[in-house]
Amino acid sequence: MDITKTFTTDKSLENNGVWVDIGGGTKLCVARMYNDRYNELLRGAMKPHKRQVLDSESSLEIMVDVEARSILIGWEGVTADDKDVPYSIETAKEYLHIRDFRKLVLEIASSMETYKAQELEAGEKN
Secondary structure (H helix, E strand, C coil), X not given: CCHHHHHCCCHHHHHHCEEEEEECCEEEEECCCCCHHHHHXXXXXXXXXXXXXXXXXXXXXXXXXXXXXXXXXXEECCEECCEECCCCHHHHHHHHCCHHHHHHHHHHHHCHHHHCHHHHHHHHHC
């Protein structure tokens, strides 16, 4: 196994996001979990709490805020009541509180393959 080829991802895609079709005409722009911005925002959000044990609700609020600002960075085709919902951080935070939607976003963000996709597509065209 060539370790470099197998495990190397595109840092730009990790930080800037990849558009992923999740079906039904909906696409999400998702940056990789633990990307540079995520790490920076999480450190900043946790700094005031470094000597505290946070309850699960407070922890969830911090994580959802950081994820909305650094992982779920855009979408197309998201609707509510048959109307398009434009992307905003506030709406992303609202939707990331939906457990299974958040789980989907974090699964995409955690997959190494997501951030190798364009390299693989280019290889398939040759």
